[in-house]
Amino acid sequence: MKHPKGGQKLDCRKYRVLIEVHLESGLPKVPLLELEHHLNVCLCCRRYRDELSRLEEALQDCPQVRAPHGFTEALLKKLPKNYAKAMPRYSYLSPRIRVVGAVAALVLLLGSPLYILVESPRPIVESSDLNAQFTIIDSTIIVPEGAIISGDIRVYHGHLKILGTVDGNVHLVSSGYTLESSGTVAGSVDVVKSSWLERLKFGIDQIRQDAKSYVRGAWK
Numbered sequence: 001m002k003h004p005k006g007g008q009k010l011d012c013r014k015y016r017v018l019i020e021v022h023l024e025s026g027l028p029k030v031p032l033l034e035l036e037h038h039l040n041v042c043l044c045c046r047r048y049r050d051e052l053s054r055l056e057e058a059l060q061d062c063p064q065v066r067a068p069h070g071f072t073e074a075l076l077k078k079l080p081k082n083y084a085k086a087m088p089r090y091s092y093l094s095p096r097i098r099v100v101g102a103v104a105a106l107v108l109l110l111g112s113p114l115y116i117l118v119e120s121p122r123p124i125v126e127s128s129d130l131n132a133q134f135t136i137i138d139s140t141i142i143v144p145e146g147a148i149i150s151g152d153i154r155v156y157h158g159h160l161k162i163l164g165t166v167d168g169n170v171h172l173v174s175s176g177y178t179l180e181s182s183g184t185v186a187g188s189v190d191v192v193k194s195s196w197l198e199r200l201k202f203g204i205d206q207i208r209q210d211a212k213s214y215v216r217g218a219w220k
Helices: 012-025 029-041 043-061 071-078 091-119 196-218
Strands: 124-127 135-137 140-143 153-156 159-162 170-173 176-179 189-192
Touching: 012 029, 012 043, 029 043, 159 170, 170 176, 176 189
Parallel strands: 140 159, 153 170, 159 176, 170 189
Antiparallel strands: 124 153, 135 140
């Protein structure tokens, strides 16, 4: 990935490790400032941070289920003494079992992030201007004063605050916007409400994009 300002190459692998450490136990001041600066210019790492944060919150909200007292001991007592011989052989089913296991693992892996994206989607901004720069604070996406976006902007589930110039159209999906006195929009502003199916499609697209970004970052 290239830095929007000077073409400097960003090592996303390093910053994704910092993101994981920060979410796990926190970072000292100097690496934290470096990470925050990187997140301001790298949309892929910002999405990675948001995805991990939301997944962590979802896991914390899951109820903890514990086995009854003595469950393990009682189960072991019911097993045959010669367990290997007592087990029936279904070798002809092993390929199918492997496929089912892989599908189940994939559902568990993607199910929680997809549910979070559909039910509580994060704010997303996209632009046809590859050099566009935005400041994101919580759910507010800011076009900074003095910045010029040479192209269209699409915002999903957020609030767009325009302080600079948008030389194109603005498409707002389940979003709002504020046009400050210093801001201008050359084109039109469209506001639409997304349906559940559209949110589902958007969630799947975002997971696909995040997966591609992660693979590209891991194999640089």
